[in-house]
Amino acid sequence: MSERYDVVVVGAGHNGLICASLLGKAGKKVLVIEANDQVGGAAVTREFADGYSVSSVAHLLYQLQREVQKDLRLKLDLATDGLGTVALSPEGNHVRLKGSEVSGVSKEDAAEYRNFCKRMMRFSDLLRTYLNKTPPRLAKDASRSDMLTLAQLGFDIRRLGKVEMREFLRLIGMNIRDEAVERFESALLRGAVCLDAVMGTHLGPRSPNTILTYLYRLAGTHGKISQPKGGMSSVTEALAHSARDNGVVIRTGMRVKRVIIDNGRAVGVETESGEVFSSRLVVSNADPKSTIMNLVGARNVETEFTHRIHHIRSKGNAAKIHLALDGLPVIEGVDKREFGDRFLIAPHDDYVERAFNHAKYGEASVKPVFEITFPSFRDASLAPTGKHVMSAIVQYVPYGLREGWSEKTRDAFQKLAIDTLADYMPDLHGRITAAELLTPKDIEDQFHISGGHWHHGELQFDQFLFTRPVGGAAQYAMPLDGLYLCGAGAHPGGGVSGAAGRNAARAILKAEKPV
């Protein structure tokens, strides 16, 4: 006997939970199945050394859409709100950024940065509107509402005004480096802007459409960064609570083996342990490649669609490094009070591009870039009293390392990363009591994301909006009856934004309404 649900959601990532919660709220009987023992997917807090915890993959909150918070009446407990950014200089002449203000640069640069931010905020607001909508279909059989959405997009771009519209159209496909170099003379400022644009992608500052990825990053809270109390799990736990309040059943430690297909329709799932759950709809929070190639199987979908899914670029390049420290390290020119902020190691735009060069050829960066936080500084719950944890995103660490990922290659990169950090924190080596490195391969293995890419698929124009994850499947419904996507691989993309989960739930409810 199998249990019967309206909807089975595969994966309890933040998008899966949001989608489940909204469907539950609308009266659907929903089951969420999560392979790991913890809900949250890649937005979780884990203990990586005795007494030391850290947000495992995503570690800062800046994109969670306010629509999601509103729809689910979510109240977040934040350890700190509005983190500043310190772009570290090897010489100690750091540049500090907060909002659209920057210090440690020339007056001209500071003024330019204000202008730059103003424009970027404006464009990101425009983008944000469409991140929270299902992309319109452009096919022959596009509906009236598709055409209206498309017309609205055109109208919204036009409404920027002639000058700003031209600027928008000029910038949207451009690379961040050219814009940064054109505007700023400070290498540190350029480096910081470039790093924010390329974080989490397989793109360098000179890669096309890195302005788009920069805007994408801003399109939540205008770049205002916060740190949830207790790490990312507090956000996803809150989402799980909301889901349970809406009647959703969540089962963890249970891995879905396959989506059951009956006569061309998804009718449930079977877990690795052989349990069967029937449902009218299956919604996958897994990435599109795993969903189609592993859970559904190529035999159940058509050739060109399979081909497109198979070719989604989803090889991650961002690793996470976690250090347990017996005290805060010394950073020359940084006051102790500032350790609640975010530190960047990207002293020059060329430094970032050079770091990327290696990744193009399957090598890890020799001089990697970092986004560093000390979450325990504001949140004592994460480390024993007087001790601290460091959580850093480090790039570029390609998923497809030419030598292959092994104990040896991981240790070698971990040593290189720590040595690079020690260039800025001279006493770091002596303070480390434990360390953890999560390469994209580890992220794939532990969080079940093919390629370990934090967007489930590169955030580039050919995999964006109407063609995300692939053409013909950009409206959350897959070309198999009863199957939907709700994760980062669907529009609009990754980051702890929740837009994909919310949009998917809305698309499902809209399609389900008039039977």
Added chain:
Amino acid sequence: MTVQEVEQGRYRSPFYPRQAELDRLFQWHDWKGYATADGFYETDLEYFAIRNSTGVFDLTPMTKYRITGPDSFVFVDRLVTRDMSKIKPGRVAYAVWCDDEGQVIDDGTIFHLKDGEYRLCSQERHMAWLNMSSIGLDVTVVDETADVCGLAVQGPTSFSILKKMGLDGIENLRPFGLTHFEFQGAELMVSRTGFTGDLGYELWVSNEKAIDLWDALFAAGQNYGIMAIGTDALEHSRLEAGLIAAYIDFLPANATVRSGRSRSPLELGLEWLVDFKKPNFNGRCALAQEKRRGSTWRLVKLDIEGNKPAHHSYIYSNPRKKKEIGFITSAAWSPVCKQNIALGTVRVPHGAVGEKLLVEIYYQREMHWSRVMAEATVVDKPFWDPPRKRATPPGPF
């Protein structure tokens, strides 16, 4: 596929030495890299060999793919529109395959050689598409075009010739069946298939045995009117059989640029090959939608008055020649049917069986062009469909 050294720009079939001895016309063209004869003697003579005795056509350039592996059945069943579970080992299926939009890429025959092992034969090359179709499936597709040669032995006396050649049990081979014989220490595969709409067989053997096979066949056929034929005579007979040809009666979907220039199986009169009971095959969604909404085009067989072949003619709706509704793709005077026949494409709703249409035929007489508006009737059955095609055992002619 083995790489072959060629002296000239075109491959020569392993039968070429024998064909060259017979060749009186020296008219050859290119077929997917192979030199292929338009004819050897004279088209009409060769055509009448097919209808009255036996014509032998060199099938070697026919593209051949070997499909093996645990998922081979899943692969072919998803590839083509018809239900391949009904095609047991030892059977051959005529099939079409479509892109995701339900537009025909090509038609061909799929030989179920033994359990889980298939050979796909088609006029065009499809390695890219087959590779694409194999993503995510445990299947191996090998192009064996250059390794296997073949002869189509077609006509009323073909059965007697093969019998005389010593192929015992050939009388039990039903249409679309295949069987294996031992031939001079090698394996000879014989299928009761063809492109002529008549009694006929196709013989497949490895290249080394090509000349031996040719010699044995022609020795056995000496008193049965056996004759080598070229593409022109075959083209004639396939039209009488109402069989369609790629690049003539339809364009492969991947060869079209403009939308609306490709065709679905429903538009080519091949609905009988589309099995919507199958939960998934390539093009299923699009074809189901087309079935609901209606097709744009319909392929028709036309019986035209007069004797002037309606090559490339426009088709108009009768009676007042108001609207141009389509065009002719293949046309010929059929000596055996005593009919002026054609295949054409018309816009739906035109083309229902029995409908009278007009075709505009231009013809030249002593340099001067003339035009005739001829009445054409849409017919249902193939123009040439003799009972001997299906009889098992076939009669000894």
